[in-house]
Amino acid sequence: ARKIIIDTDPGQDDAVAILLALASPELEVVAITAVAGNVPLALTQRNARIVCELAGRPDVPVHAGCDAPMSRPLLTAEHVHGGTGLDGVEIVEPRMPLAEGHAVDAIIEAVRAAPGEITLCPLGPLTNIGTALERAPDIAQKIAAIVLMGGAYFEVGNITPAAEFNIYVDPEAAAAVFASGIPITVLPLDVTHKVLTTKARIDRFRGLGKVGETVAAWTDFFERFDVAKYGSAGAPLHDPCVIAWLLKPELFSGREVNVEIETLSELTRGMTVADWWGVTDRKKNALFLGDVDADGFFELLTERLARL
Ligand code: BDR
Ligand code: CA
Numbered sequence: 601a602r603k604i605i606i607d608t609d610p611g612q613d614d615a616v617a618i619l620l621a622l623a624s625p626e627l628e629v630v631a632i633t634a635v636a637g638n639v640p641l642a643l644t645q646r647n648a649r650i651v652c653e654l655a656g657r658p659d660v661p662v663h664a665g666c667d668a669p670m671s672r673p674l675l676t677a678e679h680v681h682g683g684t685g686l687d688g689v690e691i692v693e694p695r696m697p698l699a700e701g702h703a704v705d706a707i708i709e710a711v712r713a714a715p716g717e718i719t720l721c722p723l724g725p726l727t728n729i730g731t732a733l734e735r736a737p738d739i740a741q742k743i744a745a746i747v748l749m750g751g752a753y754f755e756v757g758n759i760t761p762a763a764e765f766n767i768y769v770d771p772e773a774a775a776a777v778f779a780s781g782i783p784i785t786v787l788p789l790d791v792t793h794k795v796l797t798t799k800a801r802i803d804r805f806r807g808l809g810k811v812g813e814t815v816a817a818w819t820d821f822f823e824r825f826d827v828a829k830y831g832s833a834g835a836p837l838h839d840p841c842v843i844a845w846l847l848k849p850e851l852f853s854g855r856e857v858n859v860e861i862e863t864l865s866e867l868t869r870g871m872t873v874a875d876w877w878g879v880t881d882r883k884k885n886a887l888f889l890g891d892v893d894a895d896g897f898f899e900l901l902t903e904r905l906a907r908l
Contacts, residue, residue, distance in 0.1 A: 609637025609724030665703025688821030730773025751872030768870030
């Protein structure tokens with residue numbers, strides 16, 4: 601199985617991504633590392649443990665990481681995810697403890713112990729990864745790949761007109777990741793805005809027992825924001841796209857491009873400047889995905905959730 605570390609700020613869509621990974625025998629979840637993002641760290645690390653317990657996997661180590669971006673104050677997204685980050689279901693405190701050690705140290709140690717074997721899957725701001733690269737530059741050579749949810753090109757922004765939330769919150773960390781030379785795959789809003797939780801798709805989750813009911817309740821809650829604000833048919837299920845790409849890359853298509861992160865401007869802070877048309881000679885540093893077979897995605901997700 602492919603070894604992955606999920607770096608995350610749950611978040612209902614992060615939670616579904618974790619469930620999809622834990623349901624999939626092709627993947628070995630070596631650790632889950634929590635970061636501040638959608639809600640503060642105290643909640644994201646707790647939520648990650650709630651999700652492991654829901655999946656019947658209290659053995660997965662969950663480490664708490666950075667509680668604020670590398671050089672800026674934290675910005676959160678309660679307007680999307682609710683005050684707990686997992687609004688939609690009643691929260692029961694998890695029994696499994698946090699794993700010992702800071703998430704950044706856990707990432708560095710895991711990568712050094714298995715050089716070339718670990719794929720990092722960031723689903724939130726890139727603070728833990730950026731900090732690990734700053735503290736231990738040797739790991740860049742030893743990380744197999746990074747597959748992340750973040751950024752946008754044609755879809756532009758969801759937190760400002762120019763930027764997607766995960767990149768906007770910690771643009772310095774994102775810039776460090778894109779400059780690292782590690783092979784990167786990007787699941788931007790261009791993809792995730794096509795993966796919509798319509799009523800018919802949520803109804804299929806409901807028949808799947810406790811896990812499916814919980815996912816249905818989360819996606820029902822999470823849906824309100826986009827449906828009310830943008831009039832779309834459902835909410836974009838962003839973060840599970842990362843795991844779906846690992847499982848079935850043939851559902852997605854995109855281009856190898858150069859991506860640079862805007863860190864200086866206030867107006868366009870956190871913009872993922874992707875050279876989609878190849879108008880510069882900057883080195884290609886990422887596979888930037890643009891399209892997805894949404895029905896195929898929901899087929900895969902529903903089939904996997906049924907296994908939990
Ligand atoms: C990203 O921001 C968060 O709200 C979601 O969990 C996702 O990772 C989408 O912009
Ligand atoms: Ca997230």
